[in-house]
Amino acid sequence: MRSFLYYIIWTILLGVIFYFGTMFHLNLKASMSYDANYIPYLLYVILFPIVVGMLLRLPKTIHVLRGNQQKSYDWIKLLAINIPIILFLFIPIINYTSEILPYFLIQPFMLVDNIVLMTIAGIVFGYVILDCIKTKAV
Secondary structure (H helix, E strand, O other): OHHHHHHHHHHHHHHHHHHHHHHHHHHHHHHHHHHOOOHHHHHHHHHHHHHHHHHHHHHHHHHHHHOOOEEEEOHHHHHHHHHHHHHHHHHHHHHHHOOOOOHHHHHHHOOOOOHHHHHHHHHHHHHHHHHOEEEEOO
């Protein structure tokens, strides 16, 4: 019963975070249309899903960290999954801020206004960061 209550409270907390995150997203989108400053909007679109992914994994990570076993971090998994995701997530920012790289080099990697893919990639990124914490058998 205690774990059921814990998960219900955690789900309500995630719902509240999603609600306020969506409201902030809409405010940033509206302000972006007025002043044409895309960087805060793009940073939010990148960073909020990463935080959500970490929050989704947090209950299991707390359970792993509470154990008395020795902990380790799976760096190979982290690098193998998250380096391609980082490159994918930051291409829009590179596109808007870089004058060094020509557009024709970046354009094939740009998925125009595809926020859904960036959101999924960010959630996976955040989830994998905490998923790499493992316990070792002593």
